[in-house]
Amino acid sequence: MKERGHWGSRLGFVLAAAGSAVGLGNIWKFPYITGVNGGGAFVLVYLICVVVVGLPIMLAEFQIGAISQRNPVGAVRELEGKKWTPWLLFGGMGVLAAFVIMSFYSVVAGWSLAFVANSLSGYDVGSANGLFQTLTHNSGLQIFWHGIFMTMTGVVVAGGVNKGLERANDWLMPGLILLLLGMAVYATTLPGFGKGFAFLFHFDFGQLTPKGILSALGHAFFTLSLGMGAMITYGSYLKQSENNNLFSSALWILFLDTTIALTAGLVIFPIAFTAGFEPGQGPGLIFNTLPQAFAQLPGGMLLSTVFFLLLSFAAFTSALSLVEVAVSFVVDELGVARKTAAFLIAIALFLLGIPVVLSSSFFEAMDVLSANYLLPLGGMLIALYTGWKMDPDKRKQGWDTIPRWVYLTWVWLLRTVAPAMVGLIFLNTIFEWV
Numbered sequence: 001m002k003e004r005g006h007w008g009s010r011l012g013f014v015l016a017a018a019g020s021a022v023g024l025g026n027i028w029k030f031p032y033i034t035g036v037n038g039g040g041a042f043v044l045v046y047l048i049c050v051v052v053v054g055l056p057i058m059l060a061e062f063q064i065g066a067i068s069q070r071n072p073v074g075a076v077r078e079l080e081g082k083k084w085t086p087w088l089l090f091g092g093m094g095v096l097a098a099f100v101i102m103s104f105y106s107v108v109a110g111w112s113l114a115f116v117a118n119s120l121s122g123y124d125v126g127s128a129n130g131l132f133q134t135l136t137h138n139s140g141l142q143i144f145w146h147g148i149f150m151t152m153t154g155v156v157v158a159g160g161v162n163k164g165l166e167r168a169n170d171w172l173m174p175g176l177i178l179l180l181l182g183m184a185v186y187a188t189t190l191p192g193f194g195k196g197f198a199f200l201f202h203f204d205f206g207q208l209t210p211k212g213i214l215s216a217l218g219h220a221f222f223t224l225s226l227g228m229g230a231m232i233t234y235g236s237y238l239k240q241s242e243n244n245n246l247f248s249s250a251l252w253i254l255f256l257d258t259t260i261a262l263t264a265g266l267v268i269f270p271i272a273f274t275a276g277f278e279p280g281q282g283p284g285l286i287f288n289t290l291p292q293a294f295a296q297l298p299g300g301m302l303l304s305t306v307f308f309l310l311l312s313f314a315a316f317t318s319a320l321s322l323v324e325v326a327v328s329f330v331v332d333e334l335g336v337a338r339k340t341a342a343f344l345i346a347i348a349l350f351l352l353g354i355p356v357v358l359s360s361s362f363f364e365a366m367d368v369l370s371a372n373y374l375l376p377l378g379g380m381l382i383a384l385y386t387g388w389k390m391d392p393d394k395r396k397q398g399w400d401t402i403p404r405w406v407y408l409t410w411v412w413l414l415r416t417v418a419p420a421m422v423g424l425i426f427l428n429t430i431f432e433w434v
Ligand code: TRP
Pocket: 020, 021, 022, 023, 024, 025, 026, 101, 221, 222, 223, 224, 225, 226, 227, 228, 230, 318, 319, 321, 322, 375
């Protein structure tokens, strides 16, 4: 068997995993759902979910990957020492989820590229018949940008772990952070900054509903790329001798993901308020409201270019991890060469994006299927597997430098709290209690 790729350094691994985590979820979804759910109170609940459910499951995924050195399906085969076991379910679901998420992720990322290109060329993307209207009425244009995005993703994934994924993240993640910091400094100078800040951080527990709590939990999952083996796959590219720093790596990834989401809120809300828009109206916030807000500010074209460039970076580094899950499966389990696998999967995903563009109900179905069903179910099975079924010697491997109570708390959370809380999202989806 050919040698599998490995991360060149621990920093490379942390940046790539943070690149997976930081995506459309942070910059588009988090600010908006925070706004409608009572600001600071929601952020607090979200942070608790990240630590109590997100961190243990992220560590479980890293552990499964690092020990088995395989894709999510192969990992279970390797750890259980059999070709077929019911636990293969979460690996298989993960590969499926990668396709489902990527089908619409790439279309939205394509919009973002279209905004970069048009802002750069000086077109007023925020005018009355702005780019968003043009895009939504022109399927061909959307398919074109989706195709460009898919091609770029396929090319980098074909380049391999070290020369493709790691190198791209080594450039794009620092780039993203710099662009975001630049926008944040600018946002503090705006008259709407105070109002934006208050909108994000005011504590209004009265506005926090049971539905809000579940959406905090669901978002913690999505934003950390958990539940479908993306982190298993990235963990599998750690050299086995290096899997003793998983805990601190995971803390770094959590920190980056959360601060980037909060900073995005501190950029978006002040801009919207300064231009006189209400930021609480959902999916249109970034592609519809924000461009109109940019148009009213001095230097709007530059702002718009920088903002959509950073959004594209974020989407791109996440897309790499989604595609990599499917590619690593095809490479490890079916013995296909990486370049061929990347090429075929990119084409399949391009085709799958076409119905997403043409039908908004197909778009929504893909979103709901992944976020409400596949990811929570996958995450629950990963927690149960690692907590109850995985060989304790393998589970403990690499944990000897970490205080024992931390290890024990981790296992306890995986066995009880994490599956119970994830089960709650899942049951709620089915029965619609709240
Ligand atoms: N975490 C990314 C975001 O916030 C999305 C994402 C990338 C993802 N890979 C994933 C979500 C794997 C779930 C599973 O936008």
